[in-house]
Amino acid sequence: MPAAELWLLLASCVACVTAAWAAARLVRRRSVKVDHWMPEALKDHTLAYSERTFRSGDDKQVVARVDRAYRGRDGLIVLVELKTRQADRVHPSDIIELSAQRVALEGETGESVAPVAWVVVESAAGRSAHSVRLLSPHVVWDFASRREALLAGTESPHYPATSRVCASCIYRARCRMRS
Numbered sequence: 179m180p181a182a183e184l185w186l187l188l189a190s191c192v193a194c195v196t197a198a199w200a201a202a203r204l205v206r207r208r209s210v211k212v213d214h215w216m217p218e219a220l221k222d223h224t225l226a227y228s229e230r231t232f233r234s235g236d237d238k239q240v241v242a243r244v245d246r247a248y249r250g251r252d253g254l255i256v257l258v259e260l261k262t263r264q265a266d267r268v269h270p271s272d273i274i275e276l277s278a279q280r281v282a283l284e285g286e287t288g289e290s291v292a293p294v295a296w297v298v299v300e301s302a303a304g305r306s307a308h309s310v311r312l313l314s315p316h317v318v319w320d321f322a323s324r325r326e327a328l329l330a331g332t333e334s335p336h337y338p339a340t341s342r343v344c345a346s347c348i349y350r351a352r353c354r355m356r357s
């Protein structure tokens with residue numbers, strides 16, 4: 179092969195390698211940007227479901243929307259809920275939401291969901307991940323039954339012990355107790 183062609187071939191190879199390296203760097207940077215909050219325990223998991231609604235499909239149907247669900251190497255699904263709030267903290271309602279998601283996802287897909295999930299809070303302090311232990315399916319079904327009874331008017335609500343929780347309640351204007 180003439181020297182000129184050899185140099186041309188070599189230059190093409192260098193250009194290809196440089197382009198591939200730059201592309202790989204860009205992909206890596208994007209993935210770090212998206213997943214830098216990922217807890218260490220989930221680093222070897224892969225994304226299984228994202229922003230999807232599940233229905234448990236049983237008599238007491240539970241419907242819940244999953245933010246993210248990751249599948250471990252053992253096949254177990256781990257739920258992640260993303261929240262944006264002023265303070266970096268987990269609320270009891272986060273645990274109820276995730277517990278309902280567990281019942282709904284297990285019911286629809288037949289896959290097993292881990293009893294420990296994660297709440298990722300984005301606040302002024304940045305993003306941080308908190309692990310939470312989920313409520314049992316029986317507790318979730320009890321909540322679902324109580325909700326139905328409240329809506330049907332066959333049971334009465336218990337009001338909160340303090341009015342602090344009412345300050346940010348979206349039902350405050352309609353609430354007989356606090357309006």
Ligand code: SF4
Pocket residue numbers: 337338343344347348349350353354355356
């Ligand atoms: S405003 Fe009414 S509905 Fe809202 S938290 Fe307070 S008592 Fe409950």
